[in-house]
Amino acid sequence: MSLTAKDKSVVKAFWGKVSGKADVVGAEALGRMLTAYPQTKTYFSKWADLSPGSDPVKKHGAVIMGAIGNAVGLMDNLVGGLSALSDLHAFTLRVDPGNFKILSHNILVTLAIHFPRDFTPEVHIAVDKFLAALSAALADKYR
Amino acid sequence: MVQWTDFERKTIQSIFEKMDYDDVGPAALSRCLVVYPWTQRYFGNFGNLYNAAAIQGNPMVAAHGKTVLRGLDRAVKNMDDIKATYAELSVLHSEKLRVDPDNFRLLADCLTIVVAARMGADFTADVQGAFQKFLAVVVSSLGRQYH
Numbered sequence: 001m002s003l004t005a006k007d008k009s010v011v012k013a014f015w016g017k018v019s020g021k022a023d024v025v026g027a028e029a030l031g032r033m034l035t036a037y038p039q040t041k042t043y044f045s046k047w048a049d050l051s052p053g054s055d056p057v058k059k060h061g062a063v064i065m066g067a068i069g070n071a072v073g074l075m076d077n078l079v080g081g082l083s084a085l086s087d088l089h090a091f092t093l094r095v096d097p098g099n100f101k102i103l104s105h106n107i108l109v110t111l112a113i114h115f116p117r118d119f120t121p122e123v124h125i126a127v128d129k130f131l132a133a134l135s136a137a138l139a140d141k142y143r
Numbered sequence: 144m145v146q147w148t149d150f151e152r153k154t155i156q157s158i159f160e161k162m163d164y165d166d167v168g169p170a171a172l173s174r175c176l177v178v179y180p181w182t183q184r185y186f187g188n189f190g191n192l193y194n195a196a197a198i199q200g201n202p203m204v205a206a207h208g209k210t211v212l213r214g215l216d217r218a219v220k221n222m223d224d225i226k227a228t229y230a231e232l233s234v235l236h237s238e239k240l241r242v243d244p245d246n247f248r249l250l251a252d253c254l255t256i257v258v259a260a261r262m263g264a265d266f267t268a269d270v271q272g273a274f275q276k277f278l279a280v281v282v283s284s285l286g287r288q289y290h
Binding site for chain 1: 174177195252255257260263266268
């Protein structure tokens with residue numbers, strides 16, 4: 001399910017609207033994931049506070065969304081562009097790649113809440129495909 | 144038997160009480176057909192599903208979206224035995240309609256996104272957790288009679 005030229009332009013246009021609120025969206029998506037999918041908390045045992053809106057969740061949500069925002073500019077070569085991040089996730093963090101889908105779903109839910117009129121089905125499919133391609137690139141070095 | 148907390152029960156009842164089934168049903172089903180186009184395989188006789196605009200304007204899709212939501216209402220009214228409530232529907236989807244049960248999860252995800260967009264900030268992380276747990280039970284019950 002590769003990204004077509006249309007997918008890329010839809011994602012870029014939509015991200016123009018998202019980037020102003022990227023930190024908020026990232027923090028909220030991460031908070032939703034940790035709450036609605038409690039098994040994901042196992043990766044964050046070092047944080048004192050895993051509740052939505054806590055400092056570590058806000059900081060880390062911003063980091064993740066920042067990286068995703070960068071990836072919007074790398075859509076023509078996600079595997080190459082995300083190579084270092086893939087190394088990190090594969091060898092250091094060792095996050096089970098099934099969780100990329102879970103976080104992606106929570107990002108979509110958060111986008112739907114913050115951009116109810118802009119997050120049309122056409123935008124939804126393009127962003128879903130983008131996040132799936134990004135997740136595959138992130139998992140590239142796993143084995 | 145599924146254990147529901149008081150919060151989960153109240154949350155599910157409240158969401159569905161306030162929901163406009165005739166708006167949410169069509170929106171969720173049409174979104175599913177657009178975002179996961181392979182799901183269109185089950186709607187060969189629904190006429191024009193050629194693009195997103197056609198799907199969203201298709202009256203048969205809208206009617207079926209309402210049917211699906213009304214079916215979901217049965218689980219809302221029988222939260223303590225969703226499995227038994229859906230036994231017949233599960234057989235129907237397996238033996239007559241032959242729907243791959245993975246599709247139930249795809250529709251549930253689209254429904255979550257539509258409800259989230261309608262509820263806005265009221266769709267908190269805890270509310271989302273309760274809603275998704277409810278839908279997971281529904282999806283599991285619908286998939287139970289596949290042999």
